[in-house]
Amino acid sequence: MRKIIYIIFILPAIFFSQESISGMIIEANKENKHIGLVGANVYWLDTTVGTVTDLDGKFNLSYKPEYEKLVVSYVGFKSDTLTIKSPDKMVQHWLQPTSDLEEVTVTSRKQATAKSFLKAQNVITVSSDELLKAACCNLSESFETNPSIDVNFADAITGTRQIKMLGLTSPYILIATENIPSIRGASQTYGLSFIPGTWVESIQITKGAGSVINGFESIAGQINTELVKPSTDDKLFVNLYGATNSRLELNTHLNTKVSDKWHSGLFIHGNTQNEKHDVNNDGFLDMPLFNQINLMNRWQYTDTQKGFVSFINLKYLNDEKQTGELDFNPDTDKLTTNYWGSEIETERYELSGKFGYVNPEVPWQSLGVQAAFSSHEQESYFGLNVYDIKHNSLYANAIYNSIIGDSRNKIKTGISYTYDHYDELVNITDFERTENSVGAFFEYSYDNLELLNLTAGVRIDRHNLLGTFITPRVHLRYSPWSKSAFRASFGRGKRSANIFTENQQLFATSRTIGILNSGGDIYGLDPEIAWNYGVSYLQGFNLFGRQADITLDYYKTDFKNQVVVDWENPQEINFYNLEGKSYANSFQAEFNYNPFEGFDLRMAYKLYDVKTDYNSGRLERPLTPRNRLFANVGYKTKEKDNGARWKFDATFNWLGDQRYASTTSNPTQYQLQERTPTVSTLNAQVTKVFSKKFEVYLGGENITNLRQSNPILGAEDPFGANFDSTFVYGPIFGSMYYAGLRFKIK
């Protein structure tokens, strides 16, 4: 019996020795340790006979006497050819790493704003380079060099800047932080100013329907902000900013490696403005006094071998604003008619966690789980109007990624849960409501690697106030010829409108509030439903031997129901369900050109047709320019070895005339013209980079010193019947200059 076993054992060995060779490929190292190279290629020269080494670096290869030269190659190592005289000797070979590989420099021009030629969605990625073009200061100001997003002029009272996309205000845009919807509900109005610019690593702007993964709320588009990561951000980063309007900002980032797998970052932001400005002599502050403290602590866990990534974030925000008449003193005049004044205090806590697993064996398989909790509390008054809101929110989402057949067919599927509790006080009326939803989504994407991409997603949600509904969203890309991309998309969005917090400027008027419906679940109103359709065409080409591209896009948003915000009676503001039509059509033409090394030019034209059927008839949405022109030029000198260079940047904006909400029923002295004048502004910035560690910048906003002379209607009688601070179409404060520095240690 024993003998037989031995024979069986020996038999294969005899086989091998007759027609194959075996061996081991080892990585050359100083200690001469036997570290096998996995996946090295071993083959006979000029044949197709070959194999790859196994987990221990070992291999077996068939042998014929005519084979002599054995080639051993591996990416990152010098290939070797061995001469094999006899196959019976075990081959042991040490492969030397090449240093050539490290010297490969990829010199393609990095674009600060990149448009994708390959994705199905119309996604614009804004890198941190682009964000540095406008030195300031928070997320709302980060979009100033981007023509796809419009940044409104700060409103006369709160000084907040609202953004618009496709002619629609920010509530119709899903704004997420690292794919967790973050600027929504109570933080809708001021939320963009609660994300400091230096925390932002990159921004992805999706025009049109977007993906179903992050929820059903987006209508005009999605904006996702990636924050800086403790593992890749500078160990120490300090940014100081000061402006002629006495605004001061300080940003500090501290990042440390806690252990092999843990990184931690502490991010501290503070901003303040404590000087009263009244350039237009209307007795009101041109911008509020403010103080903000904003803290974030991030923990990052990475285990690349096992494929685990995790983030834990803690955030705290405290923001105080005071505005109104110059002589207003909150201690004595709060909620009195001595002087008109306003204070807005916000406190917000956020806790979010993310957990991701990528199967190291099969890279297409991954699982992501994210959860976020936030508590947002705003206490405020505007003259005699009181507005408080508390909003607690919970969001959870799990996504599974895989493929069908091969990696050209990808799927994403998962479930999500949301919970929102709102408690609002509007003067003396309490509004309280709870919303929750459970949803499941499935997204399929097909990529034939060259000409065609398709992303089709659907989600079904069960929501306590919006009902059970299906949200489909489809994107298609087709590139019939080189450097081209035709895109088409459609999708549906549904949301509940938070009428007070989204339209907070109404409190700084003497208008009476009217909600004209009572049957619905959200303030008596019905949910908003809209379909968005879009087509776009991107073409890259060479102009005088340099890269250029042109984009044309057209988007149409069609509201099935909308909560109409009706400002057309100057004594009232009314909210009611849409009866008839409401739509936003937008056309944009954009041209990008790099005429010579370091110089970038971007020009855009936009046409908006945004109309709603009000009770008084179909009208253009107030304060939305029909035409807009945009131009941005940037020049960078060549970077020296120590990183030193100059950067210059200028942005020009022209807005066509805008419609004022009707004032015809006002006494003549409080009547405005039908339309506003046109507005053009110029911003510019110079940055001097001294080294990789230190840079200084200097810039100006609204350099031509354009001003809207009387932004507040009835400013001389703020408690009278015609006080209104919402007719702002241009800058209130004139030109403003700023300087700042950035210091970083890698």
Next chain:
Amino acid sequence: MKNLIIITLFLIGTTTFAQNRNAKASMEVDGVCAMCKARIEKACLNTKGVKFAEWSIDTHELKLIFDERKTNSEIIKNQVLAAGHDVQELKASDEAYAAVHACCKYRDKDVTDSHHKE
């Protein structure tokens, strides 16, 4: 008896290896640009049983994951060769190479140089 177990284990090892549904392989494939990348990856993925193919423009490494019950790296290699790309020391046929786009003529030094300049 001990030896028998060892032998059995050995055999099980090879059988499961031979039937690996997610077998991995890596090889060096010559090419220059994103168009090459699409062509190489497509050639692989069009081979029945290939689930994943990723070619790096910088390192020229082609990473593959495939179902060993349906295909093997020899078949895939031949597909890449047929698409006109050299694999390791194996040259694609002249006909296949002639079919690749003018901007992808990776054997031409002028073409590769112009790609590196961009």
